Amino acid sequence: MIAEAERILLSEEEIQAKVKELGAEISSYYGDKPILALGILKGAIVFMSDLIRQITCPLEIDFMAVSSYGSSTESSGVVRILKDLDCSIEGKNVLIIEDIIDSGLTLNYLVENLKSRGPASVKIVTLLNKPSRRKVNIQADFNGFTIPDEFVVGYGLDFAERYRNLPYICVLKPEAYQK
Numbered sequence: 741m742i743a744e745a746e747r748i749l750l751s752e753e754e755i756q757a758k759v760k761e762l763g764a765e766i767s768s769y770y771g772d773k774p775i776l777a778l779g780i781l782k783g784a785i786v787f788m789s790d791l792i793r794q795i796t797c798p799l800e801i802d803f804m805a806v807s808s809y810g811s812s813t814e815s816s817g818v819v820r821i822l823k824d825l826d827c828s829i830e831g832k833n834v835l836i837i838e839d840i841i842d843s844g845l846t847l848n849y850l851v852e853n854l855k856s857r858g859p860a861s862v863k864i865v866t867l868l869n870k871p872s873r874r875k876v877n878i879q880a881d882f883n884g885f886t887i888p889d890e891f892v893v894g895y896g897l898d899f900a901e902r903y904r905n906l907p908y909i910c911v912l913k914p915e916a917y918q919k
């Protein structure tokens with residue numbers, strides 16, 4: 741464990757077991773229908789790269805980059821699209837892949853935006869869910885772990901762009917957030 745961590749919330753083994761379960765659930769839900777797996781940069785990249793290898797359906801990938809946290813542990817409330825999709829999603833089964841749903845503001849904005857582009861369906865998979873912090877009513881279709889109201893890092897999740905490379909998810913010591 742890194743020195744700045746107060747405690748590990750989810751170990752590498754727990755995460756990998758959950759990713760396998762989610763992959764199986766998603767594969768059985770879609771069967772042989774093709775999916776467009778849409779990763780939300782940057783946080784989702786680690787989860788996405790593990791999850792898509794556990795999905796057996798025909799699959800394409802694309803990315804959108806959005807940001808609302810910056811160097812804070814609170815959402816600014818303003819969701820900015822920094823990179824849009826490369827391709828049209830008309831008629832496609834879009835599966836949004838997120839690392840975390842916290843206030844819900846990011847996904848609420850994204851789902852509305854994507855639905856206006858004529859996809860066959862839009863579903864959401866998230867590794868982490870923090871329901872106690874929700875500001876808008878949005879839920880994932882496939883959920884990994886429900887976590888308490890604490891800011892977490894690792895496995896793609898950052899604080900001020902750091903810690904995305906940790907293979908586990910942890911809570912930092914208070915002084916690490918004040919730097």
Ligand SMILES: O=P(O)(O)OC[C@H]1O[C@H](OP(=O)(O)OP(=O)(O)O)[C@H](O)[C@@H]1O
Nearest residue numbers: 781782783807808809842843844845846
């Ligand atoms: O439900 P919300 O309160 O909107 O929070 C969830 C979003 O916040 C984080 O993204 P961030 O804006 O930090 O960008 P990043 O993925 O590049 O770190 C995270 O990856 C989700 O996309």
Ligand code: HPA
Nearest residue numbers: 842890891892893897898
């Ligand atoms: O707990 C969190 N950690 C990192 N990024 C986040 N974005 C929303 N919530 C979080």
Ligand SMILES: [Mg+2]
Nearest residue numbers: 783809810898
């Ligand atoms: Mg972030």
